[in-house]
Amino acid sequence: MSDVSVPNDVTLMEKVVNLSKRRGFVFPSAEIYGGFRSTYDYGPIGVQLLRNVKDAWWRSMVQMRDDVVGLDAAILSPPAIWEASGHLKNFTDPLVDCRQCRERFREDQLEDLTTCPGCGGKNTFTEARNFNLMFKTHAGPVESDAAVAYLRPETAQGMFINFSNVLQSSRKKPPFGIAQIGKSFRNEITPGNFVFRTREFEQMELEFFVPPEEALQWYEYWCATRYQWYIDLGIPASKLRMRPHDADELSHYSSGTSDVEFLFPWGWGELEGIANRGDYDLTQHATHSGEKLDYFDQATNSRYVPHVIEPAAGATRTMMAFLLAAYDEEEVRGETRTVLRLHPRLAPYKVAVLPLSKKDDLMPMAREVLALLQPHLMCDFDETQAIGRRYRRQDELGTPFCVTVDFDSLEDQSVTIRERDSMEQVRVPVAELLSHLLPRLV
């Protein structure tokens, strides 16, 4: 981070929200109709950033390992799954209403149980009641009880109910994992803080099945591995911490849970939870479905129910953390330069191709350079405005490299590469452009 004009935390949040709207990262959903209850749409730049966050996760959790396979399970699901998992009964938050202003709050998030933070009313709260966070709907044309379906509130159950399918088809054996990225839905009582807490969001979850006696060792392994993932992608260690849950926070089946937390502008908040879940999930689904969900170990001629280690992260929330950590302002020649110092793997565009002028003679070569890069890298092409302003725009998008085609390029078949963080410029022959850029972008 630079030493000048480091925004204080409240303005940092405002600045990132403004930048998101202005540059096309995140838009409030249904804005032309006045917006819709803390839902958001990911714009042309945001969709790339979010995709890159998910790709970085998939790369490290699936592609780079031979003990994890992927899955994409259905979002619509029958009540039986949520009966077995315990969500129908337990996936609730304590809800209180203010009798005076009618606003609703999560009782466990109130600092003072006697004063309403909405209207300041004293002792105006109703008794707390358990509010189930699952979205309920009906599958098919009849809205009967038999047609009830739920939008999944987490991706995890898809992995448990497909345990046997995956075991048989992939020929993996414990320790092995099933990974999934996808949308989840929770009817949160108090969504907010931009995309930190929304009712529709994306998760990246791994269920890692292990022999029971190896559970602790794998739990520690995944805590360390997941913490390092955020560091490797550029979150400074000063803004990241591992927080083991206290005994009274643990779910009854968990023998250990730790959260990876990020220092958000309002304080520490969870990015990911890593839980040692024992055999709870497979046993529940085996009991409720009547199917065997276990593993027969031929080496020891014994059957056991694997234990599960679950690193469960939020993609949209994590994207926001990357944005906040990357946001920087510095003074350059008397002007404030805003720059997103995103890791190149996360940057929405890797390269922007910029013809120095819109004049016809530069366009064919600029288009050729673009065509050379596009099969390998996500590129932007920008031909309008003064070159300085175009650089600033790319800085705000976090684009690691700008490639400028100027009039000399027509003579020497070379282009200028400008690097985002240092703003240094080097001249490189077009023939060497890819070999220059590619190693710097992994």
Ligand code: ATP
């Ligand atoms: P919280 O305590 O913040 O409600 P949680 O502990 O219920 O979260 P998990 O069920 O462990 O969350 O889900 C795993 C991850 O999914 C969280 O660490 C978070 O990154 C993400 N997540 C959960 N709920 C939301 C939400 N409403 N909006 C955005 N991301 C979410």
